[in-house]
Amino acid sequence: ENIEGYMRQVPCPDCGGARLNPLALAVTVDGRTIHDLCAMSIAEAAKALAEMNLDDRDSMIAEQVLKEIRSRLGFLLDVGLDYLNLSRSAATLAGGEAQRIRLASQVGSGLVGVLYVLDEPSIGLHQRDNRRLIETLVRMRDLGNTVMVVEHDEETIRVADHVVDIGPGAGEHGGAIVHSGPLEGLLELEESITGQYLSGQRRIAVPQMRRTGDGTRLVVRGARENNLADIDVAFPLQQFVCVTGVSGSGKSSLVNEILHRALMQHIYRSKTPPGRHTRLDGVGHLDKVICIDQSPIGRTPRSNPATYTGVFDHVRKLFANTAESRVRGYMPGRFSFNVKGGRCEACRGDGTIRIEMHFLPDVYVPCEVCKGKRYNRDTLEVTFKGRNIAEVLDMPCTDALEFFANQPPIARHMGTLVDVGLGYVRLGQPAPTLSGGEAQRVKLSSELAKRSTGHTMYILDEPTTGLHFEDVRKLLGVLGRLVDQGNTVVVIEHNLDVVKTADWIIDLGPEGGSGGGRIVAEGTPEQVAEVPESHTGRYLRPMLC
Known part of the structure; x- marks a missing residue:
């Protein structure tokens, strides 16, 4: 694993990435090998097969096969996948x-x-x-x-x-x-x-004013990863920047593979090589880069919003400072379900027992000793304002904000969780039960609760995935607060409610795959909406009225 950081995949020198030996590649149909055809995008392959010139004998042989191939390519075109290469690895989808x-x-x-x-x-x-x-x-x-x-x-x-x-x-x-x-x-x-x-009774309003930032920019020079056509892209800092474009136009290649990885390399000395580009100008204006995706905040039931945001440390210190804890000599570690002492040893602080089922998924049942509370009887006898540690973990964030109103460090974290629309989530809710959108907002709330430096770039890839209109409105409020603190937020997004609230849009295209990778339009939403070549601008225009 340590060596993998220094490794990179390169095409095989013998076959050039075709995967086949010279004998297999010697067979051609209409002058193309099977590798030539698979290297094409679905749209190009469909066009090539439609225009294929075969003599009478070959046409008779290929008739049924071509009919089947064309119909299947047609189905892929119908669901908007015309930009994908036929040889694209399934793991990269x-x-x-x-x-x-x-x-x-x-x-x-x-x-x-x-x-x-x-x-x-x-x-x-x-x-x-x-x-x-x-x-x-x-x-x-x-x-x-x-x-x-x-x-x-x-x-x-x-x-x-x-x-x-x-x-x-x-x-x-x-x-x-x-x-x-x-x-x-x-x-x-x-x-x-x-x-x-x-x-139309409720709607996400178009901002009255667009932020202009301080004039500084981060510029990616010579971006040419995947289908990017050797372009220079400027990201204005201290603004809400939205990268748009049709599916497969090169948005993820630009933001995730080049911008994010290059910043990680410059700021944190990351060993993951960025996508192909010439250089990155203006890195000195940033001191942090944070990618907030929808991956889980933890893989086990031990991880929850309280532990991820760090608020649980303050809660444990608070319980350790109660009169009952001092009499008993309890320290903050007593109120952790990850170490021996205060936790229930029957379930080791999980609250559930895993029963392995042969040939079936494992089954989780509540612990018979602690009844799912995670702690032993002695620990649960310590209370704060009439609630023990298990009851506090079972509180929704909205109730916890009121309960800990006089404890500033805890109230600050609770306030941000409620602000991002997670007031209904319980403090001790196991991480695997949170949806992707909820996990992303827990990460956002964690960032909001920190003291801002004002020189951070936040990168989000389609943050509205799985979000309702009302949740999108709350998310935009949170992202706006990050920008107002002097930070830069860069999002890849198709949701027009997000695009119309951006301060600056970079629209890639005009098409997907080989037909994309160029900047079609950049500027404020109003400026992009006036560009006739921009598909995003065409759909954005009615939203700005």
Whole structure:
């Protein structure tokens, strides 16, 4: 593992990355080897096969095969994957891309009477490609199937025949069916937050003023990773910067592979090599770079929002300073469920016992000794304002903010968790039970609670994934606070509510794959909306009215 940091994948010198020996590569169809065809994007391959010139004998042999290939490529085009190479490794696909490939294979199967369940298929899709995805879903329905979609995308909701709205709030404030029926009924419901956003009663407002920053910039020179066409990109500092463009236009290559890795290398001496570029100018204006993604905050039930944000250290010190703790000689470590002393030894502080099931997933059951409280009886006898440590961990953040109002270090952390819209999450809620969006907002709240240096760049890749309209509004408020403290926020985003609130947009394209990798437009949302070549600008224009 230590050596891997110094290693890099390079094409095989013998086959040039084709994976096949010279005998296999000697076979050509219409002058192309199998490697030539697989190296093309799906759109290019479909065009090449459509224009293929074969003599009568070859046409007779290839007729059925070509028909099958063309139809399958057509399904991939319909779900907005025209920019992917046929030889693209499955491990490098985003979650939304892999889901749409599986969807394309189902469309091609032509099955009838099947229930399809899709979880946010619009993830990572530009508005232009979203329309093609919806048409595919409608076609599956018309074949005689039932399509059930979990979705926050407004366009998808409006096309649905039947809408089920669950709420009205989140966590313990939700779980009820607010509406089940046609869309029209949802639009008239006052208690539905979804209905209020769809009907226009609530909306995310366009900012009255755009931040202009202090004039300093971070410039990536000669970016040429993947499909980037040797471009220079300037990121203005102390502003909210949004990188947009159709799927496959080079956004992740620019921000994640070049900008983030190059900054990590310059600031933290990271050994991960950045994507191909000439140089990075203006690094001296930054002293920190933080990538806030939707990966889990912890892999085990021991990790929770209280431990991740650091507030649990303050809570344990508070319990250790109570009169009862002092009499008993308890230190802060007594109130940790990770070490011996105060924890329940039957479950080792997990609160659950894992039962291994052969050939089936493991089953977790509450500990019979502590009943899921994680601590032993002696530890639970120590209370603060009538609550023991287990009851405090079971509190929602909103209640904890009120409970610890007179404890500034704890109240500050609780306040930021409530500000990012996580008031319903319990302090001790196990990390694996948090969704991607919730985990990301726990990370954001942790950053907000820190003392700001004002020279930090925050990088977020599609932060609105899995977020409701109201959650997007709260997220934008949090990102705005980070920028107002003098920091820079760079997001890759398709959500137009986020794009319209940005101070500066960098729009890549104009298409995906080999047709992208260039800057189509850059400037304020109003300036980008006036660029006719920009697909983002075309969809953004009505939002700014």
